[in-house]
Amino acid sequence: MSSAPAEAASANVSISELILQIRSGQRQSLGELLQLYRNYLNVLATTQLDARLRRRMSTSDLVQETMLAAHRDFDQFRGRSEGELLAWLRQILSHHLSHAIERNVYAQKRDIRREVSFDRVAKRIDDSIAGLSNLLPDPMATPSEIACRRELATELSDQLAKLKTRYHDVIVYRNLQGYSFDEIAQKMDIKPGAARMLWLRAIAKFKEVCDINIAGDLS
Structure with missing residues (x-):
């Protein structure tokens, strides 16, 4: 680059x-x-693709579709700031995710669940962003200030991408997807106690990679 x-x-x-x-x-x-913003979109997509969707499409597929659509439709973007650009990219990601859910999960069903709520998908993505920010909490930031500083999520996503795979995965499972250590242990084929220790080491390494105080530096 x-x-x-x-x-x-x-x-x-x-x-x-x-x-x-x-x-x-x-x-x-x-x-x-x-x-x-590839790492940022990758983290968001990872938190939203459940097991049913992963059998049919990969995280990289969803991110690539989003990037291609953003490149093709950039003339439709009316914002001027990074925050507005992130909101636009999240909207595109939500759109492609909604269609993926509709196409791959509910395609054969004829009930109300076929009507995938765009707003619900977008809220899940926003919740994931809040989860990213909470990995390095800034004690001086109020919830409204954190909400206005979504650019921080791009930096955190880039730092997560620098971690080795097991550290990256355990942070995503625990902090972004909210899994218990028992659930993480099952997913990673280790014992619950080992899952907890892996998570603690991963968080320590993440803070080290981020120079400990990214959030404080951006406040």
């Missing part, structure tokens, strides 16, 4: 400037801009 988008990610105003540059005709930067 080139250095320009990486530098742009360091400050919200830089992302805003990059969006304006793309709109002014520098379309070559669009793919790089969207690539900044």
